[in-house]
Each structure stands twice: as C-alpha cells, then as structure tokens.
Amino acid sequence: MYSDFQKYLQTTLAEIREAGLYKNERVIITPQSSGIQVEGGKDVINFCANNYLGLADNKELIQAAKDRMDARGYGMASVRFICGTQDTHKMLEKAISDFFGTEDTILYAACFDANGGLFEPLLTAEDAIISDALNHASIIDGVRLCKAVRYRYANGDMADLEKQLQAAQAQRFRIIATDGVFSMDGNVCPLDKIYELAQKYNALVMVDESHSAGVVGKTGHGVTEQYNLRGKIEILTGTLGKAFGGSVGGFTTGKKEIIDLLRQRSRPYLFSNSIPPMIAAAGLKTFELLTRDNTLQDRLHKNTDYFVAKMKAAGFDIKPTQSAICAVMLYDARLSQEFAAALQEEGIYVTGFYYPVVPQGQARIRVQLSAAHTQEQLDKGIAAFIKVGKALGVLK
Numbered sequence: 001m002y003s004d005f006q007k008y009l010q011t012t013l014a015e016i017r018e019a020g021l022y023k024n025e026r027v028i029i030t031p032q033s034s035g036i037q038v039e040g041g042k043d044v045i046n047f048c049a050n051n052y053l054g055l056a057d058n059k060e061l062i063q064a065a066k067d068r069m070d071a072r073g074y075g076m077a078s079v080r081f082i083c084g085t086q087d088t089h090k091m092l093e094k095a096i097s098d099f100f101g102t103e104d105t106i107l108y109a110a111c112f113d114a115n116g117g118l119f120e121p122l123l124t125a126e127d128a129i130i131s132d133a134l135n136h137a138s139i140i141d142g143v144r145l146c147k148a149v150r151y152r153y154a155n156g157d158m159a160d161l162e163k164q165l166q167a168a169q170a171q172r173f174r175i176i177a178t179d180g181v182f183s184m185d186g187n188v189c190p191l192d193k194i195y196e197l198a199q200k201y202n203a204l205v206m207v208d209e210s211h212s213a214g215v216v217g218k219t220g221h222g223v224t225e226q227y228n229l230r231g232k233i234e235i236l237t238g239t240l241g242k243a244f245g246g247s248v249g250g251f252t253t254g255k256k257e258i259i260d261l262l263r264q265r266s267r268p269y270l271f272s273n274s275i276p277p278m279i280a281a282a283g284l285k286t287f288e289l290l291t292r293d294n295t296l297q298d299r300l301h302k303n304t305d306y307f308v309a310k311m312k313a314a315g316f317d318i319k320p321t322q323s324a325i326c327a328v329m330l331y332d333a334r335l336s337q338e339f340a341a342a343l344q345e346e347g348i349y350v351t352g353f354y355y356p357v358v359p360q361g362q363a364r365i366r367v368q369l370s371a372a373h374t375q376e377q378l379d380k381g382i383a384a385f386i387k388v389g390k391a392l393g394v395l396k
C-alpha cells in the first residue's frame with residue numbers, strides 16, 4: 001500500500017528541492033536571544049526571532065516559571081472545564097484583559113487555536129466574515145471551519161472593504177477580520193478606517209494582535225493604542241509566543257458575552273489541554289514587567305527606527321513598515337536563499353521568504369528587530385547586509 005504513496009511523496013519532495021525551496025531547519029544550541037550559537041559552534045546575531053521585547057531568556061520570567069512549577073507542578077493533565085483551571089490561569093486572563101482594556105479573556109494553547117476556534121461558535125450560515133486577503137493562515141483556517149458567508153478584501157484596501165461590506169448587508173451579522181500587523185510586510189492594518197466602516201455598515205471587528213501587541217503604539221499596547229480605540233474593538237486575539245515572552249499560549253480577549261460563549265463552545269478550548277501553570281505564571285510576570293515601565297518598548301522602537309533608516313540610506317528596497325518587521329525586498333526566491341546563507345557566513349541569522357509564504361516574485365529577507373539588540377549588534381547586521389548586498393549585485 002505505501003509504495004505508490006511513497007513514490008508520490010518522494011517526487012513532491014524532489015520538486016521542492018529542485019526549485020531551491022526546501023526548508024532546512026537550522027539548529028540552535030543556546031537560549032533564544034539576540035546573540036545565539038548554532039550547531040557547529042558559530043556565534044551569530046539573531047534577526048529572525050519574534051522575540052520583540054527580548055523576553056525569551058528573561059531572568060525574571062524564568063524564575064517565575066521555576067517557582068510556579070515547584071509550587072503547582074508540571075502539567076494540568078486536563079482541559080480547562082474538567083480539572084485544568086488553576087488560579088494562575090484566571091490571573092493571567094485578568095492581566096491580559098487589563099493590558100488591552102477589554103472585558104474578559106480566554107486562554108488557548110496557541111493563537112493558532114484561538115483563531116481556529118473563534119468563528120465557528122459565534123457565527124452561522126446566516127452571517128458573514130469579511131477577511132483581509134493577507135490574514136494569517138490561522139484566521140483563514142478558522143474562517144474555513146465556520147459556515148458563515150465569506151468575503152475577502154485586498155490587503156488594507158478600504159474601498160474594497162466598503163464594497164464587501166455593502167454586499168454583506170445580505171447577511172444577519174458581519175465581522176471584519178484582520179491582522180494587526182501583517183507579518184510579511186510589517187504594515188499595520190488601518191484600524192481607524194476599518195472601525196469607521198464597521199460603524200457605518202453595522203459590523204463587528206476582530207483584530208489578531210500577534211505581531212502588534214507589545215510592539216505597536218506609543219507604549220506598545222497594540223493597534224488599539226495606535227488608533228486610540230482601546231476597549232472599542234469587540235474581539236482581539238494574540239499570542240504569548242512573540243513579544244510576550246516567546247513561549248507558547250494564545251488568547252482571545254474582548255466583549256464578555258463573546259468570551260463566555262467561546263468557553264462553552266470553542267473546540268480548541270474544550271478539547272485541548274490547559275497551558276502548564278509555569279507558562280501561565282511567566283505570562284503573568286510578562287504583563288507585570290510591561291506595566292512597570294516602557295523601557296523595553298522604547299528600546300524596540302529606537303532599534304527599529306535606527307535599523308530601517310540605515311538600510312534605506314544604504315540603498316536597500318525596504319517595504320514601508322510601522323512595526324518591528326523590516327522586509328528587505330529581493331524579488332527572487334533563489335537570491336533570497338543565497339543572500340540569507342551568505343549573511344549566516346557573516347554571522348547574521350535571518351530567513352529568506354518566498355512563495356507561497358509571500359506572493360510569487362516578492363521574495364525577501366525579513367528582519368525582525370528586538371529590544372535585546374545592542375547598538376553593536378545592529379551595526380554589525382547593517383554592515384553585513386551591505387557587504388553581501390554588494391557581493392550579490394543587489395547594491396551597486
């Protein structure tokens with residue numbers, strides 16, 4: 001039985017390799033940080049983690065996790081509603097609500113699950129979801145699992161969104177779904193305009209804050225801070241795997257009744273394990289750190305502005321960004337892989353992205369800045385980009 005299927009798989013894998021698109025995982029042998037060591041012992045500066053606030057190896061978070069593991073054990077061995085809820089989970093949900101100025105929060109094992117389990121419990125075939133074309137895969141999957149009528153608008157295109165909202169007047173309820181920051185370009189969704197259109201056409205709004213929370217807005221409270229819409233958006237989702245510590249865990253936060261119904265009906269919540277107490281405790285410590293002061297967010301903003309300005313001045317084609325993502329456009333898939341490999345030789349760790357992660361002909365290197373980057377690390381990164389850019393004919 002397996003031999004025919006095996007041949008088919010081998011052919012498919014060979015095609016991926018021949019196209020130069022095979023993803024090899026590079027192995028790191030130190031904690032996640034702005035400076036890491038890869039297998040073989042080489043030290044590299046890391047520019048491709050979602051470690052925006054540099055918390056992935058933070059001592060206070062590690063201690064909080066250790067303390068809670070000693071006090072409350074390793075795992076919950078249960079889903080939340082059977083016997084998987086400790087006080088720490090409730091405290092973390094409260095801390096997330098306070099951070100975003102929302103009414104209530106529900107935790108998931110990952111934001112992928114938060115998005116996957118969001119739409120189906122809330123909407124039926126009578127309703128509509130109007131989704132940005134560049135939304136994250138987990139929103140797309142969540143929408144697929146729901147019977148609501150689907151509408152799609154071009155990325156950040158408000159004229160198109162308005163057209164789709166007009167068409168969606170045929171349905172009972174409407175929800176606009178968007179990423180806060182689009183992870184491949186680093187642009188922020190135009191939430192002020194989205195909110196206006198939502199008012200005009202009687203729609204709810206859902207924003208995935210995965211790449212924006214902790215990053216965007218003057219004090220890093222996300223897109224609702226940036227657009228002065230704190231507490232106004234019905235549904236926000238997010239992750240503990242990026243700015244908020246870089247571990248695992250996701251959440252949906254927003255209106256009380258929405259969160260209540262998700263606790264009753266959301267399948268990844270009902271049928272998947274609770275996050276371990278130590279992860280919840282480290283999450284709680286993260287929000288304590290972020291309400292203490294804005295040192296980390298300020299440093300991230302400063303680092304990002306510096307890096308982007310220097311790269312533009314060097315002549316690189318940089319996508320307009322309003323986040324900690326800096327997309328260095330190369331347009332060619334193979335070149336993006338060669339460029340990333342040459343940078344690694346120079347001690348700079350980045351990833352080249354190409355189709356289908358980005359549109360055909362839009363290959364790039366995505367640089368992600370962190371509050372943990374030192375001035376020296378930033379300067380080394382920029383110098384290496386310029387050296388490789390000249391060697392590969394990207395810069396003159």
Ligand SMILES: *Cc1c(COP(=O)(O)O)cnc(C)c1O
Nearest residue numbers: 110111112136208210239241250
């Ligand atoms: C990373 C990401 C997710 C997935 O988050 P996990 O917690 O790692 O599952 C979901 N949505 C967006 C927009 C993301 O960038």
